Amino acid sequence: AQTVTQSQPEMSVQEAETVTLSCTYDTSESDYYLFWYKQPPSRQMILVIRQEAYKQQNATENRFSVNFQKAAKSFSLKISDSQLGDAAMYFCAYRGGGSNYKLTFGKGTLLTVNP
């Protein structure tokens, strides 16, 4: 079974600075997808970024980028120029390839942004 590990229960960052959230996963599949979701206090899950395992290039979405190390099974999220609105719980998630859309979530990292 696939597992997703987020080793940082909580992180904090100063506004305008950069923070990196860690995620490792375990899988025997070669085709899969990785995601970072944000869950603010409203508890609405919001997709931040996704990475297809077959792509070597790291995904980027504005201030959010990932460092995808396939051999190491590592998938970290970097948030640049942190904003107060980035404060949330962040979940790393794994999805297998093909038509299996089930997501396996990590335990989450609570990010605090200090003004």
Place this chain on the structure above:
Amino acid sequence: GAVVSQHPSRVICKSGTSVKIECRSLDFQATTMFWYRQFPKQSLMLMATSNEGSKATYEQGVEKDKFLINHASLTLSTLTVTSAHPEDSSFYICSAIWTVNNEQFFGPGTRLTVL
């Protein structure tokens, strides 16, 4: 973008009663929906996969007779918590797969409190 709604957003019921939660994909058709459960300060736990026109697939340890799932149309899945007890109190989140891009969109969640 694709929007998923849930109704009600919160519900309080007495122990022993049944509660139905609706999950709707508002602007797209979803043959596959998922139901998650989230305890305070914890991650999302997949309960079951809801497939339109067929029986739901439950994850190990989830009582299918207690958590009844019906996916009667391409835009609606319902979760009925039968004979609810205080330990069923939780935050329930649904998601739907938009087959155009295979992305998973989440509903805003339903907070269930069983007295």
